[in-house]
Amino acid sequence: MNPKKIKKYTRRVIRESKFAVAIRHILIASLGASVSVFAHARDGAQATSGKNEGVNFNSSFIHGTSVDVSRYYEGNPAPAGEYMVQVAVNGQSQGQHKVMFKPVAGSMSAQPCFAQDELIRLGIKVAARPAAEEGAQCAMVDEWVTGASANYLTSDFYLNLLIPQAYIVQRPRGYTDPALxxxxxxxxxxxxxxxxxxxxxxxxxxxxxxxxxxxxxxxxxxxxxxxxxxxxxxxxxxxxxxxxxxxxxxTYLQRDIPVLRSQLTLGDSSTSGDLFDSMMVRGIQLQSDDRMLPDGLRYYTPLVRGIAETNAKVQVTQRGQTLYETTVPPGPFELSDIGAMGYGGDLQVTVTEADGRQRTQIVPFSAPPMLLHDGVYRFGVVVGKLQDDALSEKPGVAQGFYQYGLGNMYTLYGGGQFADHYAALGLGNAFNTPLGGVSVDVAHARSEPGGGKVSSGNSFNISFSKYLDATSTDVTLAAYRYSSKGFYSLRDAALERYGSRNNDYLVDYRTRQRFTVNVGQPLWNGSRINFSGNFYNYWDERSASSQYMVSYNKSERYFSWSVSASRSYNGDGRNVNNVMLSISVPLGxxxxxxxxxxxxxxxxxxxxxxxxxxxxxxxxxxxxxxxxxxxxxxxxxxxxxxxxxxxxxxxxxxxxxxxxxxxxxxxxxxxxxxxxxxxxxxxxxxxxxxxxxxxxxxxxxxxxxxxxxxxxxxxxxxxxxxxxxxxxxxxxxxxxxxxxxxxxxxxxxxxxxxxxxxxxxxxxxxxxxxxxxxxVGVPVVLIVRDKKGQPLPIGADIFDERNNSLGIIGQGGMAFIRGWQAENSNLYVKNASGDRLCTIYSNSDIARKIIKSPGSITQAEVVCH
Structure with missing residues (x-):
């Protein structure tokens, strides 16, 4: 059973235990211990395609007249109708769907049926014409797919479709249907x-x-x-x-565009900063939203290829942890959705043949942040006015960016940025190598900062990431950028041309060089050392600045502690050195x-x-x-x-x-x-x-x-x-x-x-x-008898005037119901076939009795006419 569903079932039991006495009399005494056990064990038995061996109950063990327990021959039956249920395919959740349950000849339980497009949306391959009758709009799953069946848990509204693997559309990990x-x-x-x-x-x-x-x-x-x-x-x-x-x-107006996996924004928005510096723009922007991608495509993972000689088991591990395991038939295989962790760590692929032979290969994996899966793209287009409080005038701007995964080891990206008196073009690529993941890009800009000056220059950026398996060293990001003196970012050029005369931006703070690095190294007995640093060098009037920090942390049996040392230099000629010790003690x-x-x-x-x-x-x-x-x-x-x-x-x-x-x-x-x-x-x-x-x-x-x-x-x-x-x-x-x-x-x-x-x-x-x-309503235990004073048939259902099921008749005509408006509402008793047996008319005496006991269970005897 689904773990979440077990939790839900437990909560329901806790809630209903307040009425343990009533439920014990109604459910156990009425249907017998055997029925109760059977219903619990077989609740949700295959309500559709599978043939189940039924169980007959001897009604002689149950006291009363007109006992009808045949409806439980196939477990806890599902009534016909349309229900909102949780649908899974081979145990993998597909979200909540409205499913039609239709009565089937020879079965007491209704069975779920589907239209062709409904199964396609669930990722199931369906033939052009099912085995069902020609023209059928709603057919059982085994009529659409040979060998398929369904398993429905009535207590949890959970429907699991069991589909042969050959008929399953392979989707990336974390995929959700946009239609949902x-x-x-x-x-x-x-x-x-x-x-x-x-x-x-x-x-x-x-x-x-x-x-x-x-x-x-x-x-x-x-x-x-x-x-x-x-x-x-x-x-x-x-x-x-x-x-x-x-x-x-x-202020902005926004909506998503699922077909483009993007967000459309009218008003104020900020650009992504993938190739050019991020900026705030008031205008219109269409930009990719990676959150719409499945997890298997949102984060880069390498492609694993190999050849199996038999029906082989393929296991992929990273840093000693199993990421993916599957079985492949003889011949070439290709794995693209293995869920690699972090930005790096070579993958070990072990192929175990049917005869026990094993082969191992190493797949290098160090993913720079700009690397995408094959065929995955990102883009951004914006047109508007630059927003910055330091500007006395807001220049018009336009920017475009596009990134595309070519193959599984290479990604190309580029874009352009344009404004009044400014233009820049950029091009870059990211690739995975045995030495690490690398991304390189270069941008050229031409600007007119003001005063009749025309300036042009280039900016070069390289990023590197690598996980060293031998030492478990994790270089999450090492980046270096160099900008020539003539290179202005769009914001720098706008500040030079339109900046207020009384702000600090009159000083040339443009970056000449920038270097950042983060390195992590696990040591012994659960300890770890980390280093991070960055260095900035500027053109003209501003001095260089830098910040470095090294830290060591360790978890002991009863406490954890860390020590760190940092140095910062902000260009005023003084270094600030700091040492810190921290201790944390959890209390029992x-x-x-x-x-x-x-x-x-x-x-x-x-x-x-x-x-x-x-x-x-x-x-x-x-x-x-x-x-x-x-x-x-x-x-x-x-x-x-x-x-x-x-x-x-x-x-x-x-x-x-x-x-x-x-x-x-x-x-x-x-x-x-x-x-x-x-x-x-x-x-x-x-x-x-x-x-x-x-x-x-x-x-x-x-x-x-x-x-x-x-x-x-x-x-x-x-x-x-x-x-x-x-x-x-x-x-x-x-x-x-x-x-x-x-x-x-x-x-x-x-x-x-x-x-x-x-x-x-x-x-x-x-x-x-x-x-x-x-x-909502006061719980009521009714003793229901017919006009001759005999208890009604066990297993008959009680409905209100809106055809809502309120309860079931138990042994001795007892029924536990809730929400009966006894002053002005009738109740109807129906058999398993849905035929009305009799009517329990409204009763003012019972209504007054219910009002007088709002905090307890009311018991009353009624006659069904």
């Missing part, structure tokens, strides 16, 4: 982040006190309609020493209780300017989902010009269903500080207004569960169903499957969640509506 991408619903969104800060300090030379206060409010406002998303981001700052200031950061916890504090950590540092600092902190959290987090600590610091100063500090954060609240405070011998913060969201939708946690730009789910007030969302960052039946689940992953689930523990007795788990695939920035099916 959810555009969401119309909604208005307000995301806010508010902070207030106050500080009091004492001057060390005269003892006078300085007080300051400031505040900030960041807003992200939006409206989703059809496939479009309108967004406006703005920020307001206030301080006691200056008037408040509000600025609009960006019992199985049932959390400790007050979970971790204690401490840091000590010293620099060559005479400064030193020490701090020790303890942090912890409480709540089922760690809603409340907090920390306390002490800090001591000293600089060359001040005496030693100490302070006590504390912080607390609470993740509520409607947002996050936080505060920090510190008290020292010469300073005091206090801050307050609040962030969250307000969503206006067809069902009303719902408050929730901060959302950002990511898609989120709007969950509606009528009557389930107070229920927690299992993955909702503390979200709960509010009084109106809504909740917000933030931070969904776009273009990927996301599970949205309700925790039914703690619900009131008059509510039952019938479908507590949904899988959605949202588009970027969408508001996905998730409807949770609930049943």
């Amino acid at each position: 991408w959810d555009s969401g619903v119309t909604a208005g969104v307000l995301d806010y982040n508010a902070n207030a800060y106050t500080q009091q300090t004492t001057r060390h030379y005269n003892g006078e006190k300085d007080h300051s206060a400031s505040g900030n409010l960041g807003l992200l406002m939006g409206l989703n309609f059809y496939d479009w998303r309108l967004r406006k981001r703005m920020n307001t700052n206030w301080s006691s020493s200056a008037s408040s200031h509000t600025e609009s950061i960006m 916890r019992s199985i049932t209780e959390k400790p007050l504090f979970s971790t204690i950590y401490s840091t000590a540092s010293h620099d060559n300017n005479g400064g030193s600092a020490f701090q020790m902190n303890a942090i912890g959290s409480q709540g089922m989902q760690n809603e409340l987090s907090y920390g306390i600590g002490t800090a001591v610091n000293k600089t060359k010009d001040t005496s030693t100063q100490g302070a006590f500090n504390g912080n607390v954060n609470y993740n509520s269903p409607i947002g996050q609240l936080g505060s920090t405070a510190s008290v020292g011998n010469k300073s005091r500080q206090l801050s307050l913060s609040a962030n969250g969201s307000v969503v206006a939708h067809r069902g009303g207004v719902t408050l929730g946690p901060r959302l950002g730009d990511a898609p989120f789910a709007l969950v509606e569960a009528p009557g389930a007030e107070g229920a927690r969302m299992l993955n909702g960052y503390g979200a709960r169903i509010d009084a109106n039946g809504f909740a917000i689940v933030p931070s969904l992953t776009p273009y990927r499957e996301n599970t949205v689930a309700v925790n039914t523990v703690g619900l009131p007795d008059n509510v039952d969640v019938l479908e507590n788990e949904s899988i959605v695939i949202p588009r970027m920035g969408t508001v996905v509506k998730v409807d949770v099916k609930t049943q």
Whole structure:
């Protein structure tokens, strides 16, 4: 069984255990222990193509009249109708789909049927004409595909199609069908982040006190309609020493274009920075969105080729870990979706023949960031005006970029950038070699920076990445760029020509050389050393700058520690050297209780300017989902010009269903500080207004569960169903499957969640509506008899006036139902064939009895006419 489904089934059992007495009488006593065991074991037995040997039950063991248990001959039967179910193909989830279940002659259970295009969307190869009757629009899966079958779990609404491998369309790892991408619903969104800060300090030379206060409010406002998303981001700052200031950061209208795997943006947007420096533009942009690619194509992995002499097993490992394993027939084979890890590490391919012989080959793999899979492309086109606060005039700009994977070892990319008095062209390539992954590009620019000057020059860039298997050394990125004196980036040229006369950009800060490197090396007993550095050299008036850092960290049995040393030079003629030691100690916890504090950590540092600092902190959290987090600590610091100063500090954060609240405070011998913060969201939708946690730009789910007030969302960052039946689940992953689930523990007795788990695939920035099916009403145990006083047939169903199934008749005519409006609503009893047997009419006496016992189970005897 699917692990997720097991979890769901367990939650359902916990929720329904409140009515253990009633359920024990109805389910076990009515159908007998054998029926209960059989239904549990065979729930979801092949409801379609497979032939199953049925089980007959001896009704003599069940007391009562007109016993009908024949419907359980084939397990827990699926009734006919259309259902939203979770569909899998050979165990691989394909998302939620509406599936039609049709009755089949000779079977008590309806069987799922599919149209040809439905199976094609599921990645199944279908013949032009099925084995079904000519003209059939909906046929069983084995009529479309020879040897196929279906397995349906009625309790979990889970349908697994078992398809021979030859009929499966090979798709990259992580593929989701664009037809299932959810555009969401119309909604208005307000995301806010508010902070207030106050500080009091004492001057060390005269003892006078300085007080300051400031505040900030960041807003992200939006409206989703059809496939479009309108967004406006703005920020307001206030301080006691200056008037408040509000600025609009960006405004844009955006939608995705699935057929091009791209985002179309009208308004403010930033370019990618793949070949040219990133810039903010107000205009129109069409740019690739890698999130739409399957995981197997989104990250570069090399192509593995070989030849098998027999039916052989092929295993691919990297750094001792198995990445991929498959079986191939005799002849040449090709593996392209092996899921290599990181940017490097040679792959070891082991071919094990049917007779036990093994052959091993090494495939070099060091992927530079610009390397793409064969046939995969990226692009970006933008036209508009350059946005920069340092410019007195906004020049018009246009830029284009295209990147394409040629073969599996080579990628070509290029582009152009144009503006008033500026033009640049660039070309580059990336390739994988036994020595490492390399990308090289060059750009030529011609500009007129102002004053009648015409300048032209070139910029050259090379990047390298490599994982050394022999030493496990990981060079994640080593990049070098050189720009000639005549080369101006578009922004540099615009600043030179249109820059305000009173800003720092009048100084020539253009980069001449830039070098960056990151190296990681694991050592012994779980320790590791890392080095990172960068160096910048500039033209003309600015001195060179550099930053370097080396760190060593190690995990011991009861604690972990690290030490680091850094040096920075910012061009003012002085080096700043710093050494830091950190220790972290996790505290033990019992199985049932959390400790007050979970971790204690401490840091000590010293620099060559005479400064030193020490701090020790303890942090912890409480709540089922760690809603409340907090920390306390002490800090001591000293600089060359001040005496030693100490302070006590504390912080607390609470993740509520409607947002996050936080505060920090510190008290020292010469300073005091206090801050307050609040962030969250307000969503206006067809069902009303719902408050929730901060959302950002990511898609989120709007969950509606009528009557389930107070229920927690299992993955909702503390979200709960509010009084109106809504909740917000933030931070969904776009273009990927996301599970949205309700925790039914703690619900009131008059509510039952019938479908507590949904899988959605949202588009970027969408508001996905998730409807949770609930049943609200006081639980009632009915003793149902016919006009002669005899119990009704066991196994008969009870329906309301809307044809919703409320329960099943058990032994002695007992039935457990919920939600009966006994004052003015009738109930109908039907047999397994759907024929109405009799009617239970509304009853005001029972209605009053239900009202008087809202917190318990009501029992009543009724006559079915």
